[in-house]
Amino acid sequence: MLMDLFSTIILLICIYTFRHYCFTLNRLFGRQRHPYVDVETAVWPPITVLIAAHNEEAVVADIIKALLEADYPREKMTIIPVNDRSTDRTREIIDAFAEEHPSIEPFHRVGGKPGKAAALKEAMLRVNTEVVLIFDADYIPGKALLRQLVAPFFDPEIGAVMGRVVPLNVGKKCLTRLLDLERSGGYQVDQQARMNLHLVPQYGGTVAGVRKVALEEIGGWNQNALAEDTDLTYRLLLAGWKTAYENRAECYEEVPERWPVRVRQIMRWAKGHNQAMISYIVPTAKCSSLGWFERVDGVLLLGVYLMGPVLLLGWLLAVVLFYTGVQIGGGLTVLALGAFTTLGNFAAFFEIAAAARLDGSRQRIRLLPLTLFGFTVSLISVSQAAWQQAQESLFGSAELVWDKTERSRTAPVLDDPLSPAAHVLRGSL
Amino acid sequence: MWPWAPLGLTTVTAALLALPVTPALYELWKRGDAAPLPTSRHDGRIANFAEIFHSRLAPLRPQLERCRTQREVFLTSIDGMQVLLVGSNSEDFDFHPSLTECVDAIMLSQPALVPAGTVVEADLCTDSILELGEGSALRAARGASDIILGKNSVVLRWLHADGTIRLRPGSTAYGRISAGQSIWLEPGCVFEHMHSPQILTVDSHQGDVDQRDTKYVPSKIHVCQNHVCQTQEGTREDPQPAVLDGTDASDAFTSSRKRIRIQGDFVLAAGETLSANVIATGEIRLGHGAHLFGTAKSYKDTVIEQDACVHGGIVCGGTVELGPRSFVTGPLLAEADVFIARGTRVGEPDALTTISSCRIQIAAGCRLHGTVWARVRGSVEV
Numbered sequence: 001m002l003m004d005l006f007s008t009i010i011l012l013i014c015i016y017t018f019r020h021y022c023f024t025l026n027r028l029f030g031r032q033r034h035p036y037v038d039v040e041t042a043v044w045p046p047i048t049v050l051i052a053a054h055n056e057e058a059v060v061a062d063i064i065k066a067l068l069e070a071d072y073p074r075e076k077m078t079i080i081p082v083n084d085r086s087t088d089r090t091r092e093i094i095d096a097f098a099e100e101h102p103s104i105e106p107f108h109r110v111g112g113k114p115g116k117a118a119a120l121k122e123a124m125l126r127v128n129t130e131v132v133l134i135f136d137a138d139y140i141p142g143k144a145l146l147r148q149l150v151a152p153f154f155d156p157e158i159g160a161v162m163g164r165v166v167p168l169n170v171g172k173k174c175l176t177r178l179l180d181l182e183r184s185g186g187y188q189v190d191q192q193a194r195m196n197l198h199l200v201p202q203y204g205g206t207v208a209g210v211r212k213v214a215l216e217e218i219g220g221w222n223q224n225a226l227a228e229d230t231d232l233t234y235r236l237l238l239a240g241w242k243t244a245y246e247n248r249a250e251c252y253e254e255v256p257e258r259w260p261v262r263v264r265q266i267m268r269w270a271k272g273h274n275q276a277m278i279s280y281i282v283p284t285a286k287c288s289s290l291g292w293f294e295r296v297d298g299v300l301l302l303g304v305y306l307m308g309p310v311l312l313l314g315w316l317l318a319v320v321l322f323y324t325g326v327q328i329g330g331g332l333t334v335l336a337l338g339a340f341t342t343l344g345n346f347a348a349f350f351e352i353a354a355a356a357r358l359d360g361s362r363q364r365i366r367l368l369p370l371t372l373f374g375f376t377v378s379l380i381s382v383s384q385a386a387w388q389q390a391q392e393s394l395f396g397s398a399e400l401v402w403d404k405t406e407r408s409r410t411a412p413v414l415d416d417p418l419s420p421a422a423h424v425l426r427g428s429l
Numbered sequence: 430m431w432p433w434a435p436l437g438l439t440t441v442t443a444a445l446l447a448l449p450v451t452p453a454l455y456e457l458w459k460r461g462d463a464a465p466l467p468t469s470r471h472d473g474r475i476a477n478f479a480e481i482f483h484s485r486l487a488p489l490r491p492q493l494e495r496c497r498t499q500r501e502v503f504l505t506s507i508d509g510m511q512v513l514l515v516g517s518n519s520e521d522f523d524f525h526p527s528l529t530e531c532v533d534a535i536m537l538s539q540p541a542l543v544p545a546g547t548v549v550e551a552d553l554c555t556d557s558i559l560e561l562g563e564g565s566a567l568r569a570a571r572g573a574s575d576i577i578l579g580k581n582s583v584v585l586r587w588l589h590a591d592g593t594i595r596l597r598p599g600s601t602a603y604g605r606i607s608a609g610q611s612i613w614l615e616p617g618c619v620f621e622h623m624h625s626p627q628i629l630t631v632d633s634h635q636g637d638v639d640q641r642d643t644k645y646v647p648s649k650i651h652v653c654q655n656h657v658c659q660t661q662e663g664t665r666e667d668p669q670p671a672v673l674d675g676t677d678a679s680d681a682f683t684s685s686r687k688r689i690r691i692q693g694d695f696v697l698a699a700g701e702t703l704s705a706n707v708i709a710t711g712e713i714r715l716g717h718g719a720h721l722f723g724t725a726k727s728y729k730d731t732v733i734e735q736d737a738c739v740h741g742g743i744v745c746g747g748t749v750e751l752g753p754r755s756f757v758t759g760p761l762l763a764e765a766d767v768f769i770a771r772g773t774r775v776g777e778p779d780a781l782t783t784i785s786s787c788r789i790q791i792a793a794g795c796r797l798h799g800t801v802w803a804r805v806r807g808s809v810e811v
Contacts, residue, residue: 035764036762038762038804039783040475040783040800040802041781041782041783041799042759042781042783042799043781142469154742154744155724156688156708157744166465169465170463170464170465170466171460171463171464171465180465180466184466249469250468250469251468252468361462363462364462364463366453366455367456367457368453369449369453
């Protein structure tokens with residue numbers, strides 16, 4: 001029994017290791033697909049930009065300013081800052097911009113169900129364009145970003161688009177430097193490889209776009225989803241819509257600077273992802289309109305956050321089996337395990353290293369051994385999240401709240417000449 | 430036993446364990462590569478290089494004017510860039526290597542001719558017509574008027590003219606070429622990335638083409654309702670854009686149109702019309718004179734036969750073949766190649782679009798509006 005479970009865990013780990021290597025080798029040596037990146041001239045469609053904001057007085061001015069400077073036909077762009085029950089100066093700041101710019105149509109939400117998905121669902125009632133772009137309030141889009149995110153929608157099969165997130169506050173702490181490497185691996189290798197291989201790039205909920213018709217077809221935002229982004233990716237996929245990833249549609253974000261904030265963030269992601277896994281793993285595996293590789297990737301993507309507790313369980317079982325004297329297998333098995341420990345364990349780190357190389361980073365690659373520490377924290381956090389979720393499913397679920405990641409920015413930076421961040425951002429605008 | 434042995438052993442072991450993370454700790458301490466990754470600054474303007482070059486040289490305009498009045502050549506510098514100001518005309522200034530060597534840029538105020546076979550390594554900025562002689566080569570040029578590339582001449586980096594650019598047979602323009610009015614390409618030309626309100630492929634003997642706005646209005650509009658095609662009579666003279674199902678037929682971006690997903694190939698028979706966005710996992714073929722009001726997406730190849738029209742875009746995982754006199758509103762995005770036959774139009778003068786592919790081959794007599802981007806090689810049929 002224990003041996004069977006252990007074998008299953010080993011098999012799962014091997015599958016994910018293989019997946020890591022496939023993606024990394026594809027990015028290093030495979031054919032790269034950027035089918036929409038060259039669309040620089042077109043009759044651009046009208047768009048609505050939703051800015052999800054909940055107590056964002058420190059950052060909301062920066063994103064509105066950046067959007068107003070964006071290189072997109074002004075008459076075709078409406079900006080809707082979605083102020084969800086903020087208790088700080090967010091409303092005041094948004095209204096001040098709206099008075100000066102008629103293209104800004106604020107939506108101040110004072111009640112209703114909490115959560116980003118619920119806020120976006122209500123905001124969608126005010127949208128009358130075919131393409132909707134979504135940003136969190138702490139993101140600062142560059143000048144060309146909007147057109148890069150809209151271009152894939154010329155493809156009638158595309159229901160959602162995801163851009164690349166680049167950490168801005170990299171140099172602040174050890175954590176931010178590790179998260180920078182992690183984000184590189186996730187976007188530069190993982191997402192782009194899925195795009196290259198016609199698999200399932202993931203809609204990430206910010207620096208993203210969605211086609212209104214597609215959203216309506218699947219019933220709009222799911223207010224009960226903990227991770228509305230993963231939920232949307234799979235509902236679109238099952239309804240025959242694809243998500244496109246635009247690696248060159250880059251946008252700066254601030255990553256958590258404190259470990260407790262990071263732990264909360266990854267636990268929230270893990271819970272949301274696991275919730276989506278429960279809902280969509282069987283429909284994805286059975287969906288006949290998807291290709292085999294798409295189905296496999298879709299299922300594996302749903303399981304990524306479950307692999308944390310699975311790995312922990314595997315380690316525990318290995319110790320138990322060792323001390324109970326159970327024979328793991330013959331020489332071939334030991335050889336396979338030996339090969340895995342030399343190659344398999346490093347698959348995720350190989351991915352990050354490849355991403356750093358593709359990004360042209362030379363010295364940050366030296367931090368790679370330290371990502372083991374970040375990996376350990378993530379492993380424990382996602383395992384804890386899975387454990388909490390299991391308890392909640394047994395004893396009743398907790399109420400949905402807008403669990404916002406703590407911002408490190410304390411004031412707008414775009415107009416601050418002394419801010420190093422402003423220098424970087426101005427360069428990108 | 431030496432009493433410090435345990436401590437020594439522990440220290441050596443700790444040092445050995447720390448060795449692999451030493452570079453990491455060093456980087457963490459020195460923060461040698463801790464800046465945010467630079468994000469893409471590409472703003473989609475093809476004439477970016479030309480505009481920057483022009484603005485860098487702008488302070489030298491008064492000096493150039495003096496050179497022009499005195500018909501002299503003067504060497505100066507700006508921002509560490511050696512600039513040759515040429516006030517004389519093409520008869521007096523022949524781009525001789527002795528004049529242009531060690532010069533980063535040349536500003537010309539008079540019409541200029543780069544003699545046949547000459548290689549100019551400096552970037553050119555001219556207020557007047559610039560012509561490259563047969564077999565000459567140029568790094569980059571910006572012209573306030575027209576630029577003509579002679580037979581088998583080469584431009585290596587970029588070219589921009591506020592007026593018209595004409596590429597004579599066999600000439601090659603690597604990198605970006607952009608023109609404020611039009612780009613004319615003759616047989617055998619090679620290009621990569623070009624943009625202009627009008628891009629015309631002409632036969633080498635053809636001095637001009639009919640530049641009237643021949644906005645296409647279909648003679649018949651077929652409305653597809655509940656999978657049954659009905660036909661309504663329209664008029665070719667109607668100056669208004671075709672309107673179908675309450676949507677503007679010239680609008681490539683109407684996702685409210687019905688979406689048809691097909692597992693396998695899709696064929697729209699000759700003369701038929703369909704209003705829908707079509708997605709096929711196989712090939713898409715539009716027969717002779719067929720009309721598609723919507724965008725066609727195929728995982729494999731797409732063939733648009735003679736006189737067929739796509740009032741929308743084409744997205745293709747393989748090769749796109751546009752038959753003679755076909756029309757596509759655009760954008761046209763192909764992951765493999767694009768072959769454009771004689772008489773084809775892509776885009777409209779008031780609705781510029783993009784053609785993007787690895788390789789693009791265009792026959793003579795085509796009219797394209799907007800951006801043409803061949804990631805590997807674009808050429809005009811000989």
